[in-house]
Amino acid sequence: MNVAVVGTGYVGLVTGVSLSDIGHTVTCIDIDNEKILKMQQGISPIYEPGLSGMMIKNINEGRLYFTSDHKQGFESAEVIYIAVGTPEREDGSANLSFVEQVAKDIASHAIRDTVVVTKSTVPVGTNDKIQSIIDKNLMYPVNIEVISNPEFLKEGSAIYDSFNGDRIVIGSNSEEAASTIEEINKPFGVPVFKTDIKSAEMIKYASNAFLATKISFINEISNICERLGANVEDVANGMGLDKRIGDKFLNAGIGYGGSCFPKDTKALIQIAGNVEYDFELLKGVVRVNQKQQGLLLEKLSERIPDLKGKRIAVLGLAFKPNTDDMREAASLVVTEELINVGVEVVAYDPIAMDNARRILNDKVQYADSVEEAVSGSDATLILTEWDEVRNVNIGVFKSMNYPLIIDGRNCFALEQMKDNNIEYHSVGRPSVSSKNGHVLLS
Ligand SMILES: NC(=O)C1=CN([C@@H]2O[C@H](COP(=O)(O)OP(=O)(O)OC[C@H]3O[C@@H](n4cnc5c(N)ncnc54)[C@H](O)[C@@H]3O)[C@@H](O)[C@H]2O)C=CC1
Numbered sequence: 001m002n003v004a005v006v007g008t009g010y011v012g013l014v015t016g017v018s019l020s021d022i023g024h025t026v027t028c029i030d031i032d033n034e035k036i037l038k039m040q041q042g043i044s045p046i047y048e049p050g051l052s053g054m055m056i057k058n059i060n061e062g063r064l065y066f067t068s069d070h071k072q073g074f075e076s077a078e079v080i081y082i083a084v085g086t087p088e089r090e091d092g093s094a095n096l097s098f099v100e101q102v103a104k105d106i107a108s109h110a111i112r113d114t115v116v117v118t119k120s121t122v123p124v125g126t127n128d129k130i131q132s133i134i135d136k137n138l139m140y141p142v143n144i145e146v147i148s149n150p151e152f153l154k155e156g157s158a159i160y161d162s163f164n165g166d167r168i169v170i171g172s173n174s175e176e177a178a179s180t181i182e183e184i185n186k187p188f189g190v191p192v193f194k195t196d197i198k199s200a201e202m203i204k205y206a207s208n209a210f211l212a213t214k215i216s217f218i219n220e221i222s223n224i225c226e227r228l229g230a231n232v233e234d235v236a237n238g239m240g241l242d243k244r245i246g247d248k249f250l251n252a253g254i255g256y257g258g259s260c261f262p263k264d265t266k267a268l269i270q271i272a273g274n275v276e277y278d279f280e281l282l283k284g285v286v287r288v289n290q291k292q293q294g295l296l297l298e299k300l301s302e303r304i305p306d307l308k309g310k311r312i313a314v315l316g317l318a319f320k321p322n323t324d325d326m327r328e329a330a331s332l333v334v335t336e337e338l339i340n341v342g343v344e345v346v347a348y349d350p351i352a353m354d355n356a357r358r359i360l361n362d363k364v365q366y367a368d369s370v371e372e373a374v375s376g377s378d379a380t381l382i383l384t385e386w387d388e389v390r391n392v393n394i395g396v397f398k399s400m401n402y403p404l405i406i407d408g409r410n411c412f413a414l415e416q417m418k419d420n421n422i423e424y425h426s427v428g429r430p431s432v433s434s435k436n437g438h439v440l441l442s
């Protein structure tokens, strides 16, 4: 089929590339001309494992095109995907201006009957709004059917998730439009769940909110474990053996970040509020997450009360491993607070360094390796569980002024640290002191 995808961010580009890979002819459209020029040359503007190779392959095979011209992109499209951003407004609600603009663009340029598929995460009722914007502004006598098809991919495994997802949700008022989208997705071999539009919109928010709830829940448990001397990893493993609970998303840490959980939890609180429902549980989830982000600094200040002039290594800047995405990354909050108290921050991230530089500028120093970051530092903070960090030769921490690690992602086994005489504080697990015990560093 001929498909257009509007928006070439993490969702749009991965959708366009994957659809071209299963045989569709896809034109990706973006208003960012610089991005378009890059992609036309086969350069992906984002880091996502497997994306680049698949993109180049499908460009070369003549199934994947890029343009900044909506009219040209829509010309032969039988299906148009909307995958633009729905960022958070100041009051927590979703900003729908990008989606609404696309609806107007579709109305101006659609010259044939088209199914419009909303992939962007949008509040319940938005697809009806998109339908009415299109119907009101149509330039040509064509029939446009808007359906909801929320996206569930995770950054860092987005290509894998497209081909191995747990479900494809299709929310539609039209059986015919739903079947078209089911047919398009058939080669992925992912189970399809069909429902009405509003329920599909809600499935997306409820899923993200539930996953965020799991994370805040285990983080609360981890804080209690720390006080009682239990080990949250064992607790999570023991809980996860119960199939009703499941073993996923029970990793305690410094809270969830990224472009979606923080914004979607707040948006759902707003969505509920709009119908006079106080979503108390989710408000707690958000509060717990904010508190959890401060955990590392609390632990660091307990150990080094006067941080001014200290050199602190920060390992990991991206909000999670295998992505270059810095949106709502814990590292932004943590480095800002360190800088505010006069710390010299030396940071390292295997992939997100360029994006981090654009945000943090020269407020922090950037190292070329884990070794360089930790060498001569007074403490190391671990913010992202990159394999490169997990698998580092523990000996590198001996090059610190004093081997003190505060690990927000539980990257190392406690025994490993004990054997190497490294003082180690992690999340929800007993601390490991150095041979000399806990020395208060000044
Ligand atoms: N990032 C993720 O992992 C996931 C995101 N989502 C949802 O998907 C949506 C998109 O998210 P991302 O891909 O992260 O966004 P993004 O911010 O990475 O990309 C959005 C793209 O849309 C382009 N754009 C904006 N207005 C446009 C217009 N009128 N015409 C053409 N292009 C336009 C922007 O230039 C940008 O390249 C959001 O609603 C998000 O909540 C859903 C699942 C996963």
Ligand SMILES: O=C(O)[C@H]1O[C@H](OP(=O)(O)OP(=O)(O)OC[C@H]2O[C@@H](n3ccc(=O)[nH]c3=O)[C@H](O)[C@@H]2O)[C@H](O)[C@@H](O)[C@@H]1O
Pocket (backbone or CB within 6 Å): 121, 151, 152, 153, 154, 155, 156, 208, 211, 215, 248, 249, 250, 251, 252, 253, 254, 255, 256, 257, 258, 259, 260, 261, 319, 320
């Ligand atoms: O709507 C979205 O954008 C996407 O949001 C998340 O995907 P993503 O944000 O890419 O990454 P996750 O792997 O879910 O991680 C989110 C945050 O939670 C944290 N996390 C995750 C799992 C866990 O056990 N503990 C934990 O602290 C991660 O470190 C990260 O900061 C969802 O997992 C996707 O299904 C969804 O499509």
